[in-house]
Amino acid sequence: MAQKGTVTKGLFLGILIIIGIALPFFSGNFIIRFVTNALMFAVLASAWNIIGGYTGYASFGNVVFLGIGAYVSAVLMEKGGVPFWVGFPASGVGAAIFAILIGLPVLRLKGHYFAIATLGVAEAMKALVDNLEITEGNSGIYLPVMDLSVKSQYIFFYFMMLGVLVLTLVVTYIFLKKKLGYGLIAIREDEEAANSLGVNTTLFKITSFALSGFFSGLAGSLYAYQQGFIKPESVFDVGVTVKMIVMAVFGGIGSILGPLLGALSIEIISEILTNYFLVAHTLFFGAIVIFAIVFTPKGIMDIISGRKKFGISYLLQNIRDHRV
Amino acid sequence: MLLQIIINGILKGGLYALMALGMSLIWGVMDIINIAHGAFIMLGAYCSYWFFSLLGVDPFISLFLSIFILFVIGYGIQRYLINLVIRATIFITLILAFGIEIFINNLALVMWTADVRKIQVPYGASNFSIGNFVTIPYVRLGAFLIALIIACVFYFILNKTRLGRSIRATSQDLDAARLVGVDVAKTYALTFGLGVGAAGAAGTLWAILFPINPMMGGILTLKSFVVVIIGGLGTMFGPIVGGLTLGVAEALGSNWFGTTYENFISFTILVLVLIFLPRGILGKSE
Incomplete structure (x- = not known):
């Protein structure tokens, strides 16, 4: 079983990489733009997965890192006149510093309280940026225009976003094999036990x-x-936070490729819905969220990797496990 | 002038208290953070709006209808949807509630369009003055009193009735409650129904005082959080203390910093209370 799982996963990864590199040379601007957007959500969901999935701290304000990343680049480039190659890393670092x-204070809270506190931080930051002068308040801020043809711009952002995604996944993978990864999972399973075993929980959590903040910040810079x-x-x-969590959960939290898979499938589903139901597509999106949570709370990664067999009995078992 | 601001804050705070009452009940008993709470407030507001504009029913009367309708909706949603995942990890119920919120909001948007509406009661502008300093509109005072009455009714239900005892028993120890014959699934559904019913009442009162639209719920959910957190979970009067505190703090804060900072003030208070006073003002220690 394990053998089969590894082979399927390897094959899946290989196909993804080939499609990923070849795609922009065979498709039109619309598709490239769409996939770039899906990749951004894959980055966000994977970054959420680090704190929410592996560490077990359900952050409901992760969008704040996207926002800070976007605004750091915007303010530096527009007001400070720095080039993109300075603003881009500064966005990641800025978001990471904000996360620290x-x-x-916030990582001392647990469960629902952490969720609400992070949500509060995100809303407070939104309200603050809305009022600050340097960010040009609620009228929004423009960024310098890029000196490239439209098609090249699309390809540029596509590969940048793909690069950030690969960086996120590789770094997550490497850290998981190190002390940090085991420490995080220990915190998720039982924080007090981890602490008494000598895991520096505060350092690990931060x-x-x-x-999580760093990668989301990079994505924010590209987005802006x-x-x-x-x-x-x-x-x-806050809807973006919801979307990234739904993607991570739908794909399978606590696995590396789960959030990527979740992001791609949910983006494709919502794009199709938008095409068919122009007015009511968000309505259907809500319905999909409800169904996905009720029937596949453990994510579809189990099925893809061949650990579980898909079928009515699998879906019903999920309900049986959690109902009262 | 300052007195008037504080009184405005207290009157609005009563409404905040009522909004948070249902959320606090659901959170305390079932450990569900009902993100869809604001969406239910919105449904309550539209209930009374349609009763008023189609049938001419006064909102202070359709209040009871909107409580009843929202109770039935809440009961159904808990019984046939949330109960299915209630024992999964915490963010599963959180996201399910988000899914419900998205669904309800967009259903309302499709059915009733994004137009801003308001219940224009004929007595909406009448008020009375105390001395020459303070003016109190009747509708605001009425909304405030009704919020307090509903809070008292809640207190009575939870502490003096058989249903209240099963709700409290379930929240203390699920298995023990089941052992002594409490139908947990049904108790959960009734609890959610009560909480959502209170949200319906808050919606009606909101629609009398302020304009409504299908997307009004989001910010009200967040404010209900703030109120629950400030007041503290697990006490019936927590939401009242929290509501009044937030109402006054917002009124004073907007006066000093300008109204655009109102949300910033609320959420900063939220984060600060969580960090320094995680059990809230009245919250019980574990």
Whole structure:
């Protein structure tokens, strides 16, 4: 069984990589743009997975890192006149620093309280950016226009986003094999036990939160530069947090490829819904969230990797496990 | 002037208290953070709006209808949906509630469009003055009193009735409650129904005082969080203390910093209370 799982996973990964590299040379702007967006959500979901999936701290404010990443680049490039190659890493570092500062007090909270506190931080930041002068408040801020043809821009952002995604996944993979990964999982399973076994829980939790922030911040920078214009309510939208969590859960939290898979499938589903039901597509999206949570709370990664067999009995078993 | 601001804050705070009452009950008993709470408030508001504009029913009367309708909706949702996943990890129920919120909001958007509406009661503008300093609109005072009455009814139900005893028993120890013959699934459904019913009442009162639209729920959910957290979980009067505190803090804060900072103030208070006073003002220690 394990053998079969590894082979399927390897094959799946190989196909993904080939498609990933070849795609922009065979498709039109619309597809490239769509996939870039899906990749961004894959980055966000994977970054959420580090703190929410592996560490077990369900952050409900992860969008704040996207927002900070976007605004760091926007302000530095527009007001400070720095080139993109400075603003881009600065966004990741800025979001990571914010994660550390906020994480110090907030990561002491557990369960629902952590969830609400992070949500509160994200909303407070949105309200703050909405009012600050340097961010041009709620009228939004423009970024410098890129000096490239439209097609090249699309390809540029596609590969940048793909690069950030690969970086996120590889770093997560490497850390999981190290002390950090085992420490995080120990914290998820039983924080007090981990602490008494000598795991520096505070340091581990903050590292995990900062990593999550760093990758989301990079994605935020790319998002802002590609959009060319951002507003607080678009980059601090709590709906984006929901989307990344739903993607991570749908794909399978606590696995490396789960969030990527979840992001791709949910983005494709919502794109199809948007095409068919222009007005009511969000309505159907809500219904999909409900069904996905009720029937596949453990994610579809189990099925893809061949650990579980898909069928009615699998779906019903999930309900049997959790109902009252 | 300052007195007037504080009184405005207290009157709005009563409404916040009522909003948070249902959320606090659901959270305390079932450990569900009902993100869809604001969506239910919105449904309550529209219930009374349609009763008023189609049939001419006064909102202070359709209040009871909207409580009843929302109770039935809440009961059904808990019984046939949330109960299916209630024992999964915490963010499963959180996201399920988010899914429900997205669904309800967009259903309302499709059915009733995004137009901003308001219940224009004929007595909406009448008020009375105390001395020459303070003006109190009747509707605001009425909404405030009804919020307090409903809180008292809740207190009575939870502490003096058989249903209340099963709700409290279930929240203390699920298995023990089941052993002594409490139908847990049904108790959960009734609890959710009560909480959502209170949200319906809050919605009606909101629609009398402020304009409504299908997307109004999001910010109200967040404010209910703040109120629950400030007041503290697990006491019936926590939401009242929290609601009044938030109402006054917002009124004073908007006065000093400007109204655009209102949300920033609420959420900063939320995070600070969580960090320094995680059990809230009245919360019990574990």
